[in-house]
Amino acid sequence: MNLTLRVWRQANRHEPGHFEEYYLRDLNPNMSFLEMLDVLNEQLTREGREPVAFDHDCREGICGSCGLVINGEPHGPGYRVTTCQTYLRAFRDGDTITVEPFRAAAFPLIKDLVVDRSAFDRIMQAGGFISVNAGSAPDANAILIPKDVADKAMDAAQCIGCGACVAACKNASAMLFVAAKVSHLNLLPQGQPEKTRRTLAMVQQMDAEGFGACTVTGSCEAACPKGISLNFIAKLNRDYLSALLLGK
Amino acid sequence: MGAVNMELKSQIPPGPLAQKWERHKANLRLVSPGNKRKYEIIVVGTGLAGGSAAATLAELGYNVKSFCIQDSPRRAHSVAAQGGINAAKNYQNDGDSVERLFYDTLKGGDFRAREANVYRLAEVSANIIDQCVAMGVPFAREYGGTLTNRSFGGAQVSRTFYARGQTGQQLLLGCYSAMCRQIAAGQIKMYPRTEMLDLVVVNGHAKGIVTRNLITGKIESHAADAVVLATGGYGNAYYLSTSGRGSNATAIWRAYRRGAFFANPCFTQIHPTCIPVSGDYQSKLTLMSESLRNDGRVWVPKKKGDTRPPNEIPEDERDYYLERKYPSYGNLAPRDIASRAAKEVCDEGRGVGPGGLGVYLDFRDAIRRLGRKRVEERYGNLFDMYHEITGENAYETPMRIYPAIHYTMGGLWVDYNLMSNLPGLFVIGEANFSDHGANRLGASALMQGLADGYFILPYTIGNYLATQKPDQRPKPDQPEFRAAEQQVRERVKKLLAIRGRKTVTEFHKQVGKILWDYCGMTRSRQGLERAIQLIGELREEFWENVNVPGSDEDLNQSLERAGRVADYLELGELIARDALTREESCGCHFRVEYQTPDHECLRNDRDFAHVACWEFTGDGNTPVRHIEPLIFEAVQPTERSYK
Structure with a gap:
């Protein structure tokens, strides 16, 4: 198949960016979207032009490195898949595809399609952990956790931290990410001692990073490659309220 | 070059196997709490080994500098491990024990691992599960x-x-x-998007690293009292592998060039259950977890060139070859054995799918026995992943799988304390060689990474640090650092100056194909000699004809890859040379000249029950092969049978 790509090119956050158009011929529909960008980059390199910078690593949908806005949708048209798990069979021969970076004030651009998502790391550093030093744990089966609680915690814990929720949100809110992270730990018995402090600290850091407010439109859940549920945002709001009341 | 300690002292403590680690811990030198804060430790890599080590060393009070090439430590390729982690908990009451996990792992490695290390790994495995649960890891649970x-x-x-x-x-x-x-506590200083490009050796001790900031291109030195490498394996030397695209061998290869010995480089694991290659544009291979073989049955048609759809092939015309050849382990035969068996049936012309390079992994019987819902619960996300990649529904038609490079058992040589022959250099996780011998068992990589980082290194590193005076720590403006920085800068400039006609990827694909063809599932003297010659020629061409676009002063992903591929062009030759000199078959290393009448590995314990440790002797010189004999005190190596 043949495709036309409109790709966002920007040398760094200080220079203005623009779209460049590229034509790709004889692509295999079983190619992944990133493999198509590999082909483009090989072509650009041979032509003596600079390849397009984009983040990627595992290419199996789990590391959370990749993240492109494809035709206006974070991670593209696929349902619950990352960019790397998007295949050309999702497009039609002759299509023009627009490729942009995740856009949010809290994710400053680095180059082309690469953005800085370290705000997520700083939110985690504010409280996304259970304080237990190596060596001081009791026997694993001494902590009984009902299967449905463990399953629910796992539903939240599978967030890959890609940032698609932020890119999809009109307010660039990070509520779904923070909700997933807070809920994973707050649901588990091990997470109870630090629950109040964690909830307050992580929300505070989220605000300090400049993410927008949540108006519960649900675009985050729709864009999330792991299908993290909006219900976790409700839970975060609940946990936050009770943390405020407990006032620690 | 730093001074090289020529004697390989494994430092295995005396005494009965089951008491070695406990006794050793009691004898290790300690650093007092008040003194720990005076020490600086560099940890490179933030996967399971590096992440757990950095956190634990910081908890102990050391000052840690942690480096990773990803934008966040959470993205290291350990993240992609699917199936699970082994531990001798015996929660199932099915007769498991430390002894049994130890024996399975040692036998799984075809008796080419160090007995005392493997025993210790089995011993601490139970602590890992305790620790992870306490930290909130949501493991699967019963009602x-x-x-x-x-x-x-x-x-x-x-x-x-x-x-x-x-x-x-x-x-x-x-x-x-x-x-x-x-x-957050200030005990770890984190350097994301930073790549280690050299190791700095001062007076024979590893005392720092040279790094490149991948965003700004800035080259910097970092000094420390000890350096820990946790940078994973070198499977990407083969181009197509299940590794992350960024995983690379540069950190361990640079350490090798500075004098650290590289052990058993030819022990490269080929995993039997990966999604087959579908085209030459392919950038990586995706693993389908080994856990699928709990319920999936592996088969090919009995007839050659049978092109009927799988569901139309009647039961008596299917060859469940793993169940037939290895009745006691069946579909759960170890990886090396299952991979070779797949290659064998494909070589016979009975492979399925495009090019005949595939075998079926079939869940029909599991769905009949358990119902689709139970199968979905157990493997749902893997079936989804298979569907995303291939567009096929594995609930209705069997998966097609084929072996692919997955893990490297070889790595930098370390002693029982996980310290390399270069004092002060510690190597943990997949980057070292010690625990998996010639074949790693499933769910043991996670176990080893975390064992090293949470429970072994934090004890053993103190034994070294106690001999070092922190006020005498070298400064990053010392000549050794300046010289290493200069070499790194020159290499970067050289790569950018060539402006040849071939892209980095073309070279990478070529070296990968040479390794896969001649140093993959089967190996021969003739093939390996050819590989050494071809890689040498390719390396020469690389330095004359590679085209690396862009500059060294900003994010330049072509430049990053060029440096790594340049290292594969050296490492690839060492892999082949190691395979050539190991004149036996063991685990993953199958030399066609050495096989039993029914095509199983023919080990040679008399001549090769040792670790091959390679010493770098300068560019253009043949590296020197040293050996560490493997001494089995508790277990007698036997023929490794899964029949």
């Missing part, structure tokens, strides 16, 4: 609230703990959260 288990290849008990098909992710997020806590 009563206790932890549940499944089985993996090479074991006859259920000792594998798991979190759906995302065990590696959950364990890594555990390490990452522990790191986050220490970063």
Whole structure:
């Protein structure tokens, strides 16, 4: 198949960016979207032009490195898949595809399609952990956790931290990410001692990073490659309220 | 070059196997709490080994500098491990024990691992599960609230703990959260998007690294009292592998060039259950977790060139070759054996799918026995992943799988304390060689990474640090650092100056194909000699004809890859040379000249029950092969049979 790509090119956050158009011929529909960008980059390199910078690593949908806005949708048209798990069979021969970076004030651009998502790391550093030093744990089966609680915690814990929720949100809110992270730990018995402090600290850091407010439109859940549920945002709001009341 | 300690002292403590680690811990030198804060430790890599080590060392009070090439430590490729983590908990009451996990792992490695290390690994495995649960890792559970288990290849008990098909992710997020806590506390200084490009050796001791900031291109030196490498394996030398695209060998290869010995480089694991290659544009191969072989049955048609759709091939015309050849382990035969068996049936012309390079992994019987819902619960996300990649529904038609490079058992040589022959250089996780011998069992990589980082290195590193005076730590403006920085700068400039006609990827694909063809599932003297010659020629061409666009002063992903591929062009030759000199077959290393009448590995314990440790002797010189004899005190190596 043949495709036309409109790709966002920007040398760094200080220079203005623009779209460049590229034509790709004889692509295999079983190619992944990133493999198509590999082909483009090989072509650009041979032509003596600079390849397009984009983040990627595992290419199996789990590391959370990749993240492109494809035709206006974070991670593209696929349902619950990352960019790397998007295949050309999702497009039609002759299509023009627009490729942009995740856009949010809290994710400053680095180059082309690469953005800085370290705000997520700083939110985690504010409280996304259970304080237990190596060596001081009791026997694993001494902590009984009902299967449905463990399953629910796992539903939240599978967030890959890609940032698609932020890119999809009109307010660039990070509520779904923070909700997933807070809920994973707050649901588990091990997470109870630090629950109040964690909830307050992580929300505070989220605000300090400049993410927008949540108006519960649900675009985050729709864009999330792991299908993290909006219900976790409700839970975060609940946990936050009770943390405020407990006032620690 | 730093001074090289020529004697390989494994430092295995005396005494009965079961008491070695306990006694050793009691004899290790300690650093007092008040003194720990005076020491600086560099940890390179933030996967399970590096992440757990950085967090634990920081908890102990050391000052840690942690480096990773990804934008966040949470993305290291441990994140992609699917199936699970082994531990000798015996929660299933099915007869598991430390002894049994030890024996399975040693036998799984075809008796080419160090006995005392493997025993210690089995011993601390149970602590890992305790620690991870306490940190909030949501392992799968029974309705009563206790932890549940499944089985993996090479074991006859259920000792594998798991979190759906995302065990590696959950364990890594555990390490990452522990790191986050220490970063916030100021005990870890984190350097993301930073690549180590050289090791700095001062007076024969590893005392620092030279790094490149991948965003700004800035080249910098970092000094420390000890350096820990946790940079994973070198499977990407083969181009197509299940590794992350960024995983690379540069850190360990630069350390090798500075005098650290490289052990058993030819022990490269080829995993039997990966999604087959579909075209030459392909950038990586995706693993389908070994856990699928708990319920999936592997088969090919009995007839050659049978092109009927799988569901139309009647039962008596199917060859469930693993069940036929290895009745006691069946579909859970270890990886090396299952991979070779797949290659054998494909070589006979009975492979399925495009090019005949595939075998079926069939869930029809499991769905009949358990119902689709139970199968979905166990493997749902893996079936989804298979569907995303291939567009096929594995509930209705069998998966097609084929072997692919997955893990490297070889790595930098370390002693029992996980210290390399270069004092002060510690190597943990996949980057070292010590625990898996010639073949790693499933669910053991996560176990080893975390054992090293949480429970072994934090003890043993103190033994070294206690001999070092922190006020005499070298400064990053010393001549050794300046010289290493200069070499790094020159190499970067040289790569950018060539402006040849071939892209980095073309060279990478070529070296990968040479390794896969001649140093993959089967190897021969003639093929390996050819590989050494071809890689040498390709390396020469690379330095004359590679085209690296862009500059060294900003994010330049072509430049990053060029440096790594340049290293594969050296490492690839060492892999082939090691395979050539190991004149036996063992585990993953199958030399066609050395096989039993029924095509199994023919080990040669008299001449090759040793670790091959390679010493760099300068560019253009043949590296020197040293050996560390493997002494088995508790176990007598036997023929490794899974029949």
